[in-house]
Amino acid sequence: MSARIRLAVFPVLGLALLVAAGVWSARELRLRFGGLAVEGRIAAMLVERENGVDLCTEIDAEVVADLDDGSRIRIEARNYEIRSATREGVAGGTSGALDAAALNRREPLPGLAPELARALFEAVRGDADTLRRAAMREDRRRGSGAGTRVVRIEKRETVRGHFGLGSVPDVLEWDGESVRLPMAAGSALDEVRVRAVFARPADSGEGGRKADWMTGYEAVREGMPWAPARRDFALSAEPYATQFRPVFAFEAAGHRVARLAHIGRHGAPTLALRLFSPCRVYFDPKHPAEAVVAADPGFPEGDRLAWFSRWCEGIFSQWGSTALLAIAGLGCLATGGLLISLAGYRLGEGGSP
Structure with missing residues (x-):
């Protein structure tokens, strides 16, 4: 009897692990295969620290690039989308507008080298x-004679949102443009402002690689000087212990829904669900607030290696725990089956199991 119990340990453990894998991802599997699919958007980013939570909802950026011919390009962007771009000429203070839509699509621009764009x-x-x-x-x-080049880049970034919160509900409000907290309707947004300058340092040495190419840095949080863990822009300046969770938003059946994703990452925002980028959402048509986001970067575009990195991160962040439980369960079942087969063989030879 004890031999049979020993032989049953691995199969029972394997079945238990497979059941645990199904229970672990039951909600996600139900919505993924039984829900409706719709295109959504990563509309905000939750930043979780030990002493509080920030909900970042808007990012404004102003980039000023000085060129080696004395001209200057000024770009203004909202939520990583370029809204305006102008080039200020050398003589007479003349200026001309650049095609902001083409810059967003990374298309060549007349008079600008592809490397500069x-x-x-x-x-x-x-x-x-x-x-x-x-x-x-x-x-x-x-x-190199390859056209005008950038000699100095100055970037001013302003991140707005609700900072220093105790917690954030899973379901938030979305007006089609911005995510808001249900309990903070109409309240002013907090701000983090970062200014950074990048240029060839004076003491760069041979090849310009010995000194830091960030030649200036200032950061202000809610009106006070801020010294983050890393000299970087707001969402990239956090230590590894900080967790980032995207907020996805979508519109379906007359409902606008914003919800915290179950996928997160420590130290920096996940590459699989990039802020203010499109995403795929699966939701329950009877209860639209019941929804999950798919960590799928879509078709390959741009740098194939970067796309593959995002794809791998998406797969492991979304299905990693379930896959580990399932693999362990299948391994236990295979081991149990092998032990039972060996025991049967020994019984057939007249031995004991």
């Missing part, structure tokens, strides 16, 4: 490391 696009959306690389990349074009 890439640097401008990355300056609007990127963190400090991205802007450092852009400044260094532009510096390497010096003397």
